Amino acid sequence: MTYRFRQVLLGIVALGSLTMLFFVLLRWRTNSPEQHMNFGTIAVDQPSEQSDE
Amino acid sequence: MSETELGQPASQPGRLAPAARHKYRLNPLEALERGFALFRSTFASDAWRYYVGTAPLVLCFIPMWVVNGQIRLSDDILLLEAVALACAYLLRVCMVALYMQKVRERAFSTPSPKRASATEIAASIGRLVGLKVILSVCALAAFPTVAGASWFYSASQFSSLEGRGEGAEHQSDGVCLSLANQWFAGGLLLFLMLAPLWGTVWVNGIIVAIAVPQLLHSIFGLNTLLSTQMGIYALSRSSAFWLSAFAGAWLALDPVVKCSFVIVYQHLRSRREGFDLRDLLASPPRQKKPSAIASTTAGSKVMAATLVVIIAMTGGTIPASASPRAAEPTTQSSVGTGDELTRPARVQKLRQALDEESQRAIYRWHDAEHPNSSSWLDTFLSRIGRGFERAWNWILKLVRKFWPKGLNFSGGDEKPGRWQLKDLRIWLIVIAVATVGAGAALVWLRRRRESASLSIPAGVAPLPDLSDNALATAHSEDEWFALASRLEGEGDLRLALRAAYLGLLAGLAQREWLTIRRDRTNREYLDEFTRRWRRRPQARVEVRAEIPTKLRGSMRQFDRVWYGSQMPTAEAVATYRQDQRELLSYV
Numbered sequence: 001m002t003y004r005f006r007q008v009l010l011g012i013v014a015l016g017s018l019t020m021l022f023f024v025l026l027r028w029r030t031n032s033p034e035q036h037m038n039f040g041t042i043a044v045d046q047p048s049e050q051s052d053e
Numbered sequence: 054m055s056e057t058e059l060g061q062p063a064s065q066p067g068r069l070a071p072a073a074r075h076k077y078r079l080n081p082l083e084a085l086e087r088g089f090a091l092f093r094s095t096f097a098s099d100a101w102r103y104y105v106g107t108a109p110l111v112l113c114f115i116p117m118w119v120v121n122g123q124i125r126l127s128d129d130i131l132l133l134e135a136v137a138l139a140c141a142y143l144l145r146v147c148m149v150a151l152y153m154q155k156v157r158e159r160a161f162s163t164p165s166p167k168r169a170s171a172t173e174i175a176a177s178i179g180r181l182v183g184l185k186v187i188l189s190v191c192a193l194a195a196f197p198t199v200a201g202a203s204w205f206y207s208a209s210q211f212s213s214l215e216g217r218g219e220g221a222e223h224q225s226d227g228v229c230l231s232l233a234n235q236w237f238a239g240g241l242l243l244f245l246m247l248a249p250l251w252g253t254v255w256v257n258g259i260i261v262a263i264a265v266p267q268l269l270h271s272i273f274g275l276n277t278l279l280s281t282q283m284g285i286y287a288l289s290r291s292s293a294f295w296l297s298a299f300a301g302a303w304l305a306l307d308p309v310v311k312c313s314f315v316i317v318y319q320h321l322r323s324r325r326e327g328f329d330l331r332d333l334l335a336s337p338p339r340q341k342k343p344s345a346i347a348s349t350t351a352g353s354k355v356m357a358a359t360l361v362v363i364i365a366m367t368g369g370t371i372p373a374s375a376s377p378r379a380a381e382p383t384t385q386s387s388v389g390t391g392d393e394l395t396r397p398a399r400v401q402k403l404r405q406a407l408d409e410e411s412q413r414a415i416y417r418w419h420d421a422e423h424p425n426s427s428s429w430l431d432t433f434l435s436r437i438g439r440g441f442e443r444a445w446n447w448i449l450k451l452v453r454k455f456w457p458k459g460l461n462f463s464g465g466d467e468k469p470g471r472w473q474l475k476d477l478r479i480w481l482i483v484i485a486v487a488t489v490g491a492g493a494a495l496v497w498l499r500r501r502r503e504s505a506s507l508s509i510p511a512g513v514a515p516l517p518d519l520s521d522n523a524l525a526t527a528h529s530e531d532e533w534f535a536l537a538s539r540l541e542g543e544g545d546l547r548l549a550l551r552a553a554y555l556g557l558l559a560g561l562a563q564r565e566w567l568t569i570r571r572d573r574t575n576r577e578y579l580d581e582f583t584r585r586w587r588r589r590p591q592a593r594v595e596v597r598a599e600i601p602t603k604l605r606g607s608m609r610q611f612d613r614v615w616y617g618s619q620m621p622t623a624e625a626v627a628t629y630r631q632d633q634r635e636l637l638s639y640v
Binding site: 009 | 117118121122125126128131132134135136138139142143172173175176177178179180181182183185186187571
């Protein structure tokens with residue numbers, strides 16, 4: 001019985017650790033957003049005649 | 054009777070001799086080949102378990118990854134997401150283990166585990182999850198060593214079969230590592246063989262993702278985001294796309310890898326327990342369980358031997374007793390005599406058919422008695438495998454040499470022998486020498502760094518971060534412009550212009566025209582500034598629309614130099630710096 005309890009505990013600890021790992025990963029992702037639709041680097045390649053300066 | 058109880062060595066004709074059995078090792082190429090065949094043959098009946106178990110994790114993780122990169126979520130929601138992902142992982146581990154178990158049962162007719170109670174199931178799942186997490190983390194940590202990663206990866210695959218297998222409670226946790234150790238060279242070669250396969254599938258996925266929208270556009274005129282240059286650019290910049298490509302390649306090959314490890318696992322168990330697959334092949338169709346096979350074969354032998362003894366005692370001859378006339382049913386006990394007489398012949402015939410069958414190429418991997426001529430690739434792989442084995446054994450031997458034999462933590466009265474004390478002393482000396490050596494190296498490195506730093510001229514200050522990740526608010530407006538002047542003097546005109554631009558942003562932020570954030574673009578800064586400029590109290594009296602126009606011009610000029618290929622001149626940079634200062638004086 002003690003053995004089984006230890007195994008269940010091992011699984012719970014492993015899952016808890018995994019949850020914390022996922023949490024840290026998602027939090028890091030939230031705090032470092034990605035510029036998916038930033039086309040600024042392409043826009044500068046446009047011909048200079050389009051400038052309205 | 055379990056499979057373990059079948060391990061009586063080489064007493065049956067169908068078994069391999071122990072020497073031959075131990076000499077033979079499963080080739081990783083054959084394991085992969087058999088894995089492909091096993092995956093194909095069990096796809097219709099069992100593959101759904103794998104995909105049902107794996108899909109939730111992938112389908113949850115990638116959308117979460119995309120959404121979290123776009124929207125700022127609270128910690129509570131993030132925690133909920135993490136819990137959902139952990140539950141999906143738990144489902145994946147359980148379903149994949151079930152898939153491997155069912156495939157093994159179907160392929161090798163192994164007995165199903167007994168129906169367990171709730172506590173037993175919970176314990177086995179806990180053990181399985183714990184093993185998978187620990188071994189996966191170890192494999193990732195050991196990835197730079199490649200060999201260590203393959204070792205832990207193999208152990209992780211075996212844990213799916215061992216973790217919920219029969220009698221799992223009575224086996225130590227090191228069984229998976231032990232199995233991986235037994236097939237270390239093969240596992241490493243299989244791991245190395247899988248790398249190009251993963252890469253091939255991955256590259257194919259990338260090509261399809263990029264080429265299909267272009268083809269649709271050019272053939273049917275269908276316009277999608279990915280048929281434009283901007284779309285492909287955005288796709289290549291998106292980490293979610295790379296994650297999806299990686300997950301797709303992984304999912305495409307992973308079930309095949311699982312089937313390969315089922316083959317390997319069965320092979321290793323056969324080697325360990327003396328259980329030959331040909332016994333399973335020799336079994337009648339309805340007797341699939343190994344226990345039934347063993348008892349039937351043994352029983353037929355005993356009956357045949359008894360029959361021979363009885364006939365010899367009664368003075369008859371074997372041919373006479375084998376004739377149908379002699380087998381006429383005279384008493385109740387002799388009813389089954391005809392069957393008993395024909396059974397050895399049938400068994401012999403069946404075994405002969407099996408011997409012929411076993412000479413087919415697909416059974417080569419388990420047939421050491423009829424070795425086929427090996428190809429150059431087999432020879433090459435086995436040679437590499439032997440090299441790995443030798444290297445691994447050498448490392449183990451070396452580690453054992455250094456392992457202290459005299460460590461006694463019991464605290465009892467028994468005194469360690471002289472040789473034990475010697476070993477312990479050597480071990481302590483090695484540790485002490487290593488510690489002193491590491492300390493000396495650290496001191497030497499520190500002194501060297503100090504002397505090197507003294508030799509650097511004091512006038513050179515470290516350059517602030519001017520990369521794309523630099524925040525304009527990291528320094529004040531004056532500091533940025535001073536840096537721009539310094540860089541301009543040093544001839545680094547591109548960085549000088551960037552410093553001047555960051556000075557402009559910092560100045561606008563100090564005057565509360567802008568809110569600087571790492572994820573904002575220049576266009577967003579311009580929009581924000583224009584909006585605030587139009588809403589300022591003096592706007593009713595004095596519009597001054599030229600200020601946003603000037604800011605737009607500054608940003609365009611910066612974009613052309615920093616992101617484009619335009620090379621600025623020294624005069625242009627000086628003018629730019631002056632213009633930004635002048636612009637700041639107006640706002």
